[in-house]
Amino acid sequence: MEILKGIPVSPGVYIGEAFLMENEDVRIPEIAIPVDKIPEEIKRFEDAAHAVDLEIEAIRQQTEDQLGSSLGAILSVQTQLLKDESLRKQIIDKIKNEKYSAEHAVSTTLKAIAKRLAGYGGEMFVQRGSDLHDLQKRLLKVLLGGRKEDLSTLTNPVAVIARDLGPSQTASFDRNVVKAFAIDIGGKTSHTAILARAFEMPAVVGLETISSDINGGETIIIDGNRGIVVIRPDERTLARYRKRQQELKTQEQALIQEKDLPAVTLDGREIRVMANIEFPEEIQGALDHGAGGIGLFRTEFMYLTNGIEPNEQTHFQAYQKCLLRLNGRPLVIRTQDLGADKILPTHTTHEQNPYLGLRSIRVSMKFPETFRVQVRAILRASALGKVKMMVPMITAVEELRWVKRIVEETKHDLKHEGQSFDEKIEIGIMVEVPSAALQAHVLAKECDFFSIGTNDLTQYTLAVDRGNELVANLYNGANPAVMMLIKMTVEAAIAAKISVSMCGEMAGDPIFTPALIGFGMTEFSISPPSIPGIKKVVRGLAYEECKTISIEVMRMTETDEVTNYLRDKIPKEALNGGDYNGN
Ligand code: PEP
Ligand code: MG
16 A cells, blocks of 8 residues: 555545556556466566567667667666566566566566665666666557557546646546546646546646556545545555545535525625536536536637637537526636647647746737637627626736727627627626736726636746646745735726626635635636535625635735634635645
């Protein structure tokens, strides 16, 4: 049994099989071989080792001819490893004594040695570790031959284990099969983490070594509340987690019972709780969790899952589908927020700092014709229900003015064509960059609503990559600078009499609810599973007390001081089973 600690990003407990996404998605089944097959299995290993030896020798020879003997010698290390008697014995012993298949024996042995070497530290050991990894890949390729098993062929539930997962990869998982994931890298508010919460998949990121610690097919526990992963759990641990799984389910069911109770504070202030979605298909789930409407539709996922830009009709049909299901409830459509970690396969330009590069509204301004297609579809959909249009990553008022000009021109075209739309469609912006928060008083005069995107606002204010586990400890919305920008934004909106919501992950973290309400916020948009819990927290708060809390918070100078103070202000059961804190 091995226990790893990472960053909890999506609550819930998964217990079951691990699917290791490496070696071109090869899965190595952990199947015990019958005793009479042992000699055959040893021979399979010996033959594979021989084949790999020949393969490496051919590459070594070719490298030496082209690049000289010293570079060719690099590959000799792998040949030596392959010929090492003690290494071969360890693999063969696993087949003989543990009745492992050749694949499983190779994978577990080489991984264990690589891990031990990595533990010694130092460049040489790291290098030997990567030689072993490469050797493992070659041997498995020969052993498995054409028997490659990838995710699309699976029918039984698994947890995906990988070094990294991109948002488009995660979005295209078959959710009947992928029930959880655990990865080496990542942060709390990366889009992959956000998708995990939306899909209700327990997930832990930033585990650093999980992809090399586990073998495909092994049993794993993923505790998405506490950020703990247990590999090869013993019976006692399994029993404890089964109990925990049951407790969490009971808690969730109790909360769901109250989902339709309004979110009104003890002294009568009403808070609207809306849902964030990535696909129209999520709307039913959002309503089932008690959403008052959709406060953020991340439309860029329509581009990512198909790998191409949707045309006007595809956009329109998606919005129409949403509105039909919403039955009069509002739908806030965010214009595409591509770039950074959400990249179309057609975008091949390499950027040094993609989060500071061609992202979001900047992509729209660079390719205005594509933007116009989406604006046309949004306007046409506005004839069918309560549609608002929201623009991401505004950094300056010129960008907002550009958007409004495009909208006006599009309205003109549609009118000319006899198409109907809502003349008074509200246009709002996301405040997710410090410059927008600092200019909120200017921006508020030129748009109809604000939605504060704390995932990016925290990242850009603190200069901490939201998806980087190495600096995840520095990423915290409770930082007084972030709190200050939120407060300024809310105040600017109130002064200009426009509405202000929050759609970043902070809005779904109950520790922030009192302070945000105290600042004057009356609307949150959060991932559907968090809705019943946040509504319950709101029902337990008094607005007058929230105001005092928000004033206290603004006096504080350190992040931990803010966090500890806010933690004390909400009932413990609202923390959703423990340490989960998704800000
Ligand atoms: C945000 O930045 O807070 C936000 C809601 O947008 P996204 O997470 O899609 O970047
Ligand atoms: Mg954002």
